[in-house]
Amino acid sequence: MNKIYRYTSVYLAVIAVALAGVAVWMFLNMGDTSEAVNADPPTYGQTVPVTTPPEKNDPRVSIVSFGENLLTKDILAQAKERSSQDSYDFSYLYENLHAAVSGADLATVNQAGPIAKSQGVSAAPLCNSPEELGSQLKALGFGLVNLAGDHMLDKKEPGFTETVNYWKNNPDIRYTGAYLNLEELLKPEISEINGITFGFVGVTGSTNNLNLPADTELRYILSSDEELLKQKIELTAAECDIVIVNISWGNVADTAPAEAQKVLAKKMSDWGADVIIGFRPITLLPVEMIEKADGSSTLVAYSLGCVISQQPSGERVVSGMLKYNVVKNPDTGRTAIQDIQLEPIVTHYATGQKNIKAYLYSQYSDELAGMHGVKANSKNFGMEYINKNVRSVIDAKYLNMPELETETPPTAAPTSAATTVIAQTAPVTTTAAATTTEASAEATTAETATGATTIAEEAAPAPTSAVETGSD
Secondary structure (H helix, E strand, O other): OHHHHHHHHHHHHHHHHHHHHHHHHHHHOOOOOHHHHOOOOOOOOOOOOOOOOOOOOOOEEEEEEEEEEOOOHHHHHHHHHOOOOOOOOOHHHHHHHHHHHHHOOEEEEEEOOOOOHHHOOEOOOOOEOOHHHHHHHHHHOOOEEEOOOOOOOOOHHHHHHHHHHHHHOOOOOEEEOOEOOHHHHHOOEEEEEOOEEEEEEEEEOOOOOOOOOOOOOOEOOEOOOHHHHHHHHHHHHOOOOEEEEEEEOOOOOOOOOOHHHHHHHHHHHHHOOOEEEEEOOOOEOOEEEEEOOOOOEEEEEOOEOEOOOOOOOHHHHEEEEEEEEEEEOOOOOOEEEEEEEEEEEEEEEEOOOEEEEEEEHHHOOHHHHOOEHHHHOOOOOOHHHHHHHHHOOOOHHHEOOOOOOOOOOOOOOOOOHHHHHHHHOOOOOOOHHHHHHHHHHHHOOOOOOOOOOOOOOOOOOOOOOOOOOOOO
């Protein structure tokens, strides 16, 4: 009996020592579970933490595009008055656009006319902007300036050369559409943004009957020279993911794209253009997607109007800001254009051509519209006027502009593709405080209404080709 007791005591002592050892090991390894998590796969019934791999983000670039940036004599006078020195201050004119421009990965604009200091500052019909305007576009955050347009030869060969050299000396902003020689023209203009490569092409349908000397080396692309235009687009497309074409076409007073423009848009699409931004008509023209020969699509905005449009009628003071995203599938290398949204821009001026300023639709109000100088000619001008006018031109699925509460709501209907897109559009809010302040300031400076300065419309020559039909 004593022998059994002794063996039992020894056995229990061994177990106690073993348990003590386990307890010591567990104490020393408390809080350090890295080895346990990374150990061999557990057997059935064990539970271990599950780690979700990070979601793969496809390369994406946000883009915002504007129409033509054309300055009138009143705008130049205002910028001169607002400068504390003997220069020009355009900050008031554009300040409402700064957040949208600087917030995009790429912002594009079409500059009307030269920036040639030696030629003296002048407004339409023969434009030449001060260098301070170029500095303002840079400060706003624009990344691409297109120089091709009907005013590009307003200061002839010296102005053309000086303009190109001005932008060459501002490498923070890429330019397109004007070249010192043919070699420069044929070289693809490329920028890589967020892993996506963009190529740029600038082209014009007219130079307002102005020409460069026959023996000059200076070059630009006329839309009537389809062979050169095709070559430029194809060379560019071969070296990039997305080709953006900025084109001046049509007439100032156009209210719809001509058939020749639609034909040319399809050709440029088939040659490799992915985005086509049109301008020269002062009003907004339709936005659409057209199918390429390979089955993909091209985004076409036939006219975004003028960024600043100091015109005498309501529909002509409304232009557009086109926002869209380019997304690239890293596995296939294919790109897609998504989230297309156009928000109207209103150029506001008080009676007497005072306080000229651009407002996004989301920043504007009926209170401001009530003191717009354009009401001298468009008495119904207001938020409803703008809303209805824009909706009559732009497909609702591309609009970043809510229905007005005063409008009769549509009857319930099955959800369509267009309404789905609208539902996904970010809500637009009105900055009431800002607009109220502006309106109060303008109320103190209101004068007798006068007609707005108009852009001189040149006489239209007979078209020389199908492409130039309707061009000046």
